[in-house]
Amino acid sequence: MNPNDEVMSGGMFSEDDLIYSYTRAQALADGVLIDLSERARHCGIKYPTACTAGLWALIQAIPKPDRDMREVAEAVRISAVLSALLEAIRAARGTDRVTFRGLGVELWAQCGPGDDGEPVITVMMQGED
Template identity: 80%
Template sequence: MLNDDDLIYSYTRSQALADGVLVDLSERAHSCSIRYSTACTASVWAVIQAIPEPDRDMREVAEAVRISAVLSAMLEAIRAARGTDRVVFRALGAELWAQCGPGDDGEPVITIMLEGED
């Protein structure tokens, strides 16, 4: 009836971004010299947003600083690792890891996850 090559269902990165399962960080990543599209899981996004700021403007600034902290820690881990598609690092008090793999069209993309997520 079915063999190993029959695809029953596929959930694309684009769908995950549209659904909020992944949060696009590409614009901020590009400003940090990361040339690949970059996203984090909703769980990592919750860590980034975990510290409430009373003032809306300050909340946006704090969020940008926390995103930069995650991306900087990831970049440091990538530079230290050299030649691997997976790095583990710590940022904002959380154990994180990033995977570079193929996007929907085979292009390299980076996904940042909490340790234990896949």
């Protein structure tokens, strides 16, 4: 018997064995997720909220006429996304996932457990997981 047979047949590990985990805190620290929690609270969203780096790049893609006021334009774009999210949450009631439109593209958000089991929201562009 080959020593790897047990590993290959699943005898060494069960389906419940954790091989790797990547926490939300790590994703935020790495820039994979961008924390929008403070601005989300100002828009009326009570849970910690983050967006993907892909959506953040879209938020930061300021049209040429607005580039002189980048900070203001970025804040307006973030508020637009979060306001559309809040509207979708209010309309959806009873689900942990909503789809909505923001910045001219289809977006979606998932409410799920954070690193300590607390509810957190992640906002993404369609096609991102």
